[in-house]
Amino acid sequence: MAGRNVKLLRVERSALADNDAVARALRRRFREAGVFVVNVIAAPGAGKTSLIVRTIEHLRGWARVGVLEGDIVGNLDAQRVLAAGAYDAVQINTGGQCHLDASMVEQALSRLLLEELDLLFIENVGNLICPTHWVLGEDLTVCLVSAAEGHDKPRKYPEVFAKSDAIVLNKIDLMELSGFDRSEFVRHIRALTEAPLFELSCRTGEGMAGWTEWLWARVRRPVGPMPMG
Amino acid sequence: MHELAVAEQLLKLVEEEAQRAGARRVVAVHLVLGEHSHIAEEALRFHFERLTSQGSPAEGAQLRVRREPMRFRCLECDADYAPPAGDWRCPRCGEVGKLLDPGDELRVESLEVEMANTAYEEEEEEKEKEGGRGWPGET
Numbered sequence: 001m002a003g004r005n006v007k008l009l010r011v012e013r014s015a016l017a018d019n020d021a022v023a024r025a026l027r028r029r030f031r032e033a034g035v036f037v038v039n040v041i042a043a044p045g046a047g048k049t050s051l052i053v054r055t056i057e058h059l060r061g062w063a064r065v066g067v068l069e070g071d072i073v074g075n076l077d078a079q080r081v082l083a084a085g086a087y088d089a090v091q092i093n094t095g096g097q098c099h100l101d102a103s104m105v106e107q108a109l110s111r112l113l114l115e116e117l118d119l120l121f122i123e124n125v126g127n128l129i130c131p132t133h134w135v136l137g138e139d140l141t142v143c144l145v146s147a148a149e150g151h152d153k154p155r156k157y158p159e160v161f162a163k164s165d166a167i168v169l170n171k172i173d174l175m176e177l178s179g180f181d182r183s184e185f186v187r188h189i190r191a192l193t194e195a196p197l198f199e200l201s202c203r204t205g206e207g208m209a210g211w212t213e214w215l216w217a218r219v220r221r222p223v224g225p226m227p228m229g
Numbered sequence: 230m231h232e233l234a235v236a237e238q239l240l241k242l243v244e245e246e247a248q249r250a251g252a253r254r255v256v257a258v259h260l261v262l263g264e265h266s267h268i269a270e271e272a273l274r275f276h277f278e279r280l281t282s283q284g285s286p287a288e289g290a291q292l293r294v295r296r297e298p299m300r301f302r303c304l305e306c307d308a309d310y311a312p313p314a315g316d317w318r319c320p321r322c323g324e325v326g327k328l329l330d331p332g333d334e335l336r337v338e339s340l341e342v343e344m345a346n347t348a349y350e351e352e353e354e355e356k357e358k359e360g361g362r363g364w365p366g367e368t
């Protein structure tokens with residue numbers, strides 16, 4: 001009888017709206033627990049774990065730092081951050097998935113002493129592409145690249161730089177050795193974002209103070225001035 | 230890559246919107262994929278089709294994809310441009326502009342859905358019922 005009654009529905013929503021909703025719930029939970037959350041995104045080997053380790057060392061005695069370690073398999077990084085003085089750490093194995101999503105983080109929280117933390121790092125799976133779409137309820141997204149990877153990374157993966165609240169250039173001790181063109185790197189970063197850029201070396205410790213001070217100011221825990229060292 | 234995870238999320242959204250609108254079936258999904266969304270269209274279609282093949286209101290729905298480029302603004306020339314991959318210089322003056330849009334969107338713009346009944350059909354049904362009760366004013 002009547003023909004097909006086809007109607008156009010305006011939607012205008014992110015295709016990942018479901019993950020976004022879980023992330024919003026996580027954000028409320030982090031707020032209630034009084035925990036500042038930093039999502040660290042980088043390629044494998046750029047120095048995510050090293051940066052977290054160094055930051056924990058700088059904040060020792062000042063902040064209780066927890067870590068969620070995203071990785072395809074294994075728990076090496078969780079052991080590393082615990083050895084460095086992390087208050088608690090939980091390994092999340094994604095079983096092949098190239099990014100963490102909000103429900104993985106939600107599940108991992110049942111194994112983490114969240115209420116007792118001041119700061120929580122989420123080390124995302126080593127990848128500059130996929131993690132950018134999946135918000136996790138974080139206060140800050142930090143994108144880390146190392147001088148050894150080359151200065152063309154902003155041109156190749158602009159979206160992660162554009163989305164990050166801070167950019168860390170690690171392994172500056174290898175800059176010369178790697179033929180890293182700093183001005184080329186900075187020029188392209190600045191086309192994408194006004195976010196602060198921290199140039200440092202987790203090996204020598206150079207530049208670490210600037211990064212930790214900036215982070216500490218964002219965490220704004222009312223426990224006192226920035227520790228030195 | 231993560232097309233399977235994206236397809237799962239997409240399907241959840243599509244089913245939720247269709248249900249809310251009271252639709253019987255989804256005919257088409259209009260999707261915006263930025264050129265920097267790093268989504269392989271074919272892989273996304275494959276997973277979406279597979280996920281909907283076991284009884285979903287979105288079974289057989291067409292994925293209509295529109296690609297959106299990364300866009301810059303040149304402050305010198307006061308003009309917007311979409312540069313070719315990796316070379317962000319303004320086509321007029323050669324300066325690298327400021328990012329306007331990273332072109333990494335994954336957005337559902339709209340759905341074409343088949344509704345259970347038209348308002349017209351409902352009206353007709355109403356009239357038939359009323360007719361059964363006799364002409365208004367007769368009683």
Ligand SMILES: Nc1nc2c(ncn2[C@@H]2O[C@H](COP(=O)(O)OP(=O)(O)O)[C@@H](O)[C@H]2O)c(=O)[nH]1
Pocket residue numbers: 042043044045046047048049050051126170171172173174200201202203204
């Ligand atoms: N030369 C140098 N090596 C570094 C630096 N930071 C990290 N590394 C080394 O880079 C490798 C990968 O670091 P890791 O923190 O495990 O990277 P992740 O995979 O991003 O977590 C390790 O061998 C580190 O010792 C640095 O600033 N300079």
Ligand SMILES: [Mg+2]
Pocket residue numbers: 048049050077123
């Ligand atoms: Mg690591």
Ligand SMILES: [Zn+2]
Pocket residue numbers: 303304305306307319320321322323324
């Ligand atoms: Zn121009």
